[in-house]
Amino acid sequence: MVKRVRTAVFPVAGLGTRFLPATKAMPKEMLTVVDRPLIQYAVNEALEAGIEHLVFVTGRNKGIIEDHFDRQYELEQTLERRGKLGPLAELQKELPSAGRTSFTRQQEPLGLGHAVWCARELVGDQPFALLLPDMLFRGTPGVLKQMMDTYEVTGGNVIAVEEVPRDAVSSYGVVGRGAGEDNAFRITAMVEKPKPEVAPSNLIISGRYILQPSIFSLLADQPKGAGGEIQLTDAMVTLMGQEPFVGVKYEGTSFDCGSKIGFLAANVSYALDRDDIRGAFLDELDTRNLLDAMIEPDRRAAE
Numbered sequence: 412m413v414k415r416v417r418t419a420v421f422p423v424a425g426l427g428t429r430f431l432p433a434t435k436a437m438p439k440e441m442l443t444v445v446d447r448p449l450i451q452y453a454v455n456e457a458l459e460a461g462i463e464h465l466v467f468v469t470g471r472n473k474g475i476i477e478d479h480f481d482r483q484y485e486l487e488q489t490l491e492r493r494g495k496l497g498p499l500a501e502l503q504k505e506l507p508s509a510g511r512t513s514f515t516r517q518q519e520p521l522g523l524g525h526a527v528w529c530a531r532e533l534v535g536d537q538p539f540a541l542l543l544p545d546m547l548f549r550g551t552p553g554v555l556k557q558m559m560d561t562y563e564v565t566g567g568n569v570i571a572v573e574e575v576p577r578d579a580v581s582s583y584g585v586v587g588r589g590a591g592e593d594n595a596f597r598i599t600a601m602v603e604k605p606k607p608e609v610a611p612s613n614l615i616i617s618g619r620y621i622l623q624p625s626i627f628s629l630l631a632d633q634p635k636g637a638g639g640e641i642q643l644t645d646a647m648v649t650l651m652g653q654e655p656f657v658g659v660k661y662e663g664t665s666f667d668c669g670s671k672i673g674f675l676a677a678n679v680s681y682a683l684d685r686d687d688i689r690g691a692f693l694d695e696l697d698t699r700n701l702l703d704a705m706i707e708p709d710r711r712a713a714e
Contacts, residue, residue, distance in 0.1 A: 413566040416559065416621055417464055418533070419457040419540040422526035423450060424470030424517040429669060438473050440544045442674065445681045445688075449668055450476060451505060453544040458507070460555040462540060465512045466533045468526045480512050522640025527622075528630040536624050538562075546618030547677050549684075550663020554619050558659050561595045562621050567655035568647070570598065571619035573665060580610040584644050586658055587611030598656040603637060603644050614658065616644070617665060626650055 427439030434442075440450040454465060467476060483502075490499040517529045527541060540555055548554045554571050562569045572586055587600030588611070600611045629646040636642035647656070666680070667673035682692045696702045 413563060414538050416538050416540055416562065417462065418466060418535075418537060419462040419464070419542055419555075420466045420468065420527060420530045420534065421450065421453060421542055421544055422468045422517075422523060423473060423476055423544060424468055424520065424526055425545075426470075426520065429671070430674075436472065438476055439669070440473075441475055441479065442668070444547060444668070444674070444677045445685065447505075448479065449547060450479070450544045452547055453542045454480075454507070455505065456548065456553040456555050457540060457542060459553045460540070460559045462555075463511060464533075465507055466530050466539075467512065467514045468517050468529050469514055470517050470520070477512075477514055480507055482506065520640075521635075522638070522642055524630050524633055524641035524643040524646055527643055528627060528641070531624075531627040531630075534624060534627075538621060538623050541620040541622060543618035545667065545669035547666040547668050547673075548617075548619070548661070548663050549666075549680070550661060554617075554661045554663055557594065557661050557663075558619060558621055561657060561659050565595055565655070565657045567657055568623055568626075568650065569621040569657045569659060571617045571661050572614040572658045573617050573660065574613055575615050577607050577610070577613045580605060580607055580613055580615065583615035585610045585612060586614050586616060586656075588614060588658065591657070593660040596658050596660075598651070598658045601644055601648050601651065601656075603642070614660065617661070619661075622647075623650075623654060625654065 423438060423440045425439065427434035430439050430442065441448040444452065457465065469476060487499060487502065513533045515529055515533060517526045542555065550557065558569050558571055570586065575583065581604050584601060584603050585605055586598045589597030589599040591597050601616070602611060605611070626646055629649050630641065633641050633646050636645045664680070666677035668677055683689050693702070
């Protein structure tokens, strides 16, 4: 019988150096896409998938994340007194109920694998989901829910993947594809940043995982890999020789919000998807001639 996945781990200890100076005093996970921080989107995705326990692996200067998932009585009382019931309802709807969040520290920046290992006592001997908040996904249902549907059938370890152009694979972790459909195929290999000519496919690991607890014992003894860090991919490659790994080519769109371009694209995409601001946003872009500025280079390239 497949064990149910009840816990999700969110590694949020990174320094966010690509967004300095914005992230000098504010965690990168609190950067907003329209009107919600990145970490909120990841949490909402996890809750939609049925996750019950949210584990945040934090670092120094990350206390604001814990505050974000706590109640602010003065703010709520002020909103209620002023009759701003819509914003109040939004705050309350996205607040995890008492006892569903846990926080632990990664004292040293030793990589994603080490961050996951830091959550071992809170996860226990149970399968868990791992969500990288830098990666923002738009899909219906959410990517983790799509993965959960597969996991309930296959068990094992499940990884979300997406296609990229073959010449771009050297920037990512790449999987080899075995038998199965797009929503459940056997992963036969995992290679970190391969050269295009030797990559096993053009399917890249996308920042969403369902992992078995056996990964923790491997991470405990995992030597440092690329960048002098403990790499999760290295431990998964070892685990792949012991347990099955299943790939899910999810349905949806991804935004790498760890990069400035991905972050800006996410803001535009999410703004245009909002009925309450789409029209006004387009009008503002048109008023400032920004629509022409965005469209004109494409016209010139086509001519």
